[in-house]
Amino acid sequence: MNEFFITATDTDAGKTYVARALVTALVNQGKHVAVYKPVSAGCELINGELVNEDACLLQASGNCRQSLTQINPIAFAEPIAPHIAAEKLQQHISVSQIMAGYEQVKALGADVVVTEGAGGWRLPLGQGAYLSEFAKQAGVGVILVVNMKLGCLNHAMLTYEAIIADGLPCVGWVANCQQQMPYLEENIAELRRLLPMALMARLDYCADINKAAALFDVQLN
Ligand SMILES: Nc1ncnc2c1ncn2[C@@H]1O[C@H](COP(=O)(O)OP(=O)(O)OP(=O)(O)O)[C@@H](O)[C@H]1O
Numbered sequence: 001m002n003e004f005f006i007t008a009t010d011t012d013a014g015k016t017y018v019a020r021a022l023v024t025a026l027v028n029q030g031k032h033v034a035v036y037k038p039v040s041a042g043c044e045l046i047n048g049e050l051v052n053e054d055a056c057l058l059q060a061s062g063n064c065r066q067s068l069t070q071i072n073p074i075a076f077a078e079p080i081a082p083h084i085a086a087e088k089l090q091q092h093i094s095v096s097q098i099m100a101g102y103e104q105v106k107a108l109g110a111d112v113v114v115t116e117g118a119g120g121w122r123l124p125l126g127q128g129a130y131l132s133e134f135a136k137q138a139g140v141g142v143i144l145v146v147n148m149k150l151g152c153l154n155h156a157m158l159t160y161e162a163i164i165a166d167g168l169p170c171v172g173w174v175a176n177c178q179q180q181m182p183y184l185e186e187n188i189a190e191l192r193r194l195l196p197m198a199l200m201a202r203l204d205y206c207a208d209i210n211k212a213a214a215l216f217d218v219q220l221n
């Protein structure tokens with residue numbers, strides 16, 4: 001089973017967009033793909049359940065008939081840092097809870113599990129824990145989404161260094177070019193020099209996720 005964890009230079013950088021494109025590319029290759037979005041903040045209350053848009057989009061891309069609760073076991077209504085949302089409700093987010101949810105997803109026996117993080121790599125869970133510890137315990141291959149904008153060189157390098165310092169393989173990066181950026185080509189070229197892993201896709205602004213999926217270069221072992 002291949003296990004990917006999608007992280008990014010920041011929140012709103014395109015993790016869900018890239019996860020959908022990757023999952024779609026893999027499904028188009030005939031793979032069974034399960035998805036996981038362990039922690040979300042920013043949900044709508046529908047029929048008494050907190051429903052997160054990222055989880056819905058991932059559910060629609062995967063092909064393992066997963067429930068929303070399985071995909072996204074920890075959900076908060078307010079679009080804020082999840083551990084602050086948890087504190088407000090006197091709740092606690094634990095890495096073991098996230099691992100338990102992940103084991104359930106893995107038990108589906110898919111060819112690939114794609115997990116979307118929340119925020120950036122070092123997302124706090126509260127009480128000194130971080131979402132990166134889950135990635136470490138799960139032993140996933142990390143894919144770094146770089147939101148191509150001024151400042152991304154520093155953000156990309158710091159994130160890459162933190163992933164490697166945590167002992168995880170960074171299996172690829174994605175240049176998400178969703179906005180205009182002066183000297184975009186030069187910035188991509190610089191990141192290609194600085195980051196030692198493969199550029200898996202260069203995605204321009206595009207509303208059609210199938211077109212984005214077709215640009216993904218992903219081969220499984
Ligand atoms: N290449 C792109 N083309 C078109 N729209 C994009 C692209 N990349 C991102 N977007 C849009 O930008 C917004 C932010 O992207 P996205 O939700 O994927 O970020 P995120 O990193 O998952 O954020 P969060 O931290 O909240 O999970 C979304 O509306 C998404 O559809």
Ligand SMILES: C[C@H](N)[C@H](N)CCCCCC(=O)O
Pocket residue numbers: 011012040041042078079080081082118119120122123124
């Ligand atoms: C609400 C937002 N879209 C994300 N789901 C949560 C982002 C948390 C970022 C926390 C931080 O690192 O400051």
Ligand SMILES: [Mg+2]
Pocket residue numbers: 015016017054116
């Ligand atoms: Mg997202």
